[in-house]
Amino acid sequence: xxxxxxxxxxxxxxxxxxxxxxxxxxxxxxxxxxxxxxxxxxxxxxxxxxxxxxxxxxxxxxxxxxxxxxxxxxxxxxxxxxxxxxxxxxxxxxxxxxxxxxxxxxxxxxxxxxxxxxxx
Numbered sequence: 125x126x127x128x129x130x131x132x133x134x135x136x137x138x139x140x141x142x143x144x145x146x147x148x149x150x151x152x153x154x155x156x157x158x159x160x161x162x163x164x165x166x167x168x169x170x171x172x173x174x175x176x177x178x179x180x181x182x183x184x185x186x187x188x189x190x191x192x193x194x195x196x197x198x199x200x201x202x203x204x205x206x207x208x209x210x211x212x213x214x215x216x217x218x219x220x221x222x223x224x225x226x227x228x229x230x231x232x233x234x235x236x237x238x239x240x241x242x243x244x
Contacts, residue, residue, distance in 0.1 A: 170233035181222040199239035
């Protein structure tokens with residue numbers, strides 16, 4: 125067998141091993157970021173993304189912790205069997221300055237971040 129061919133094959137093995145090592149390092153480096161999630165912070169970010177200011181909609185100051193508790197209350201209702209539509213209607217009813225669309229977005233934000241198991 126020619127020397128060049130053996131070297132090429134050996135070079136390919138070294139390259140393959142190097143690429144596998146890089147892929148392993150990249151996967152390992154990303155795992156902590158993927159494994160860690162903070163649903164409460166994600167819920168607050170989702171409210172911001174949807175442009176939902178609960179203080180304005182409730183007519184009084186709502187702290188981030190109050191907002192998080194509301195998100196958990198929504199999820200508790202959904203876990204108890206209430207439909208997302210019924211929960212949206214209740215949110216719309218209890219918040220004096222919220223629109224129907226914002227109420228739906230609020231329920232969706234809770235579902236996407238705090239209780240994704242309730243999404244259908």
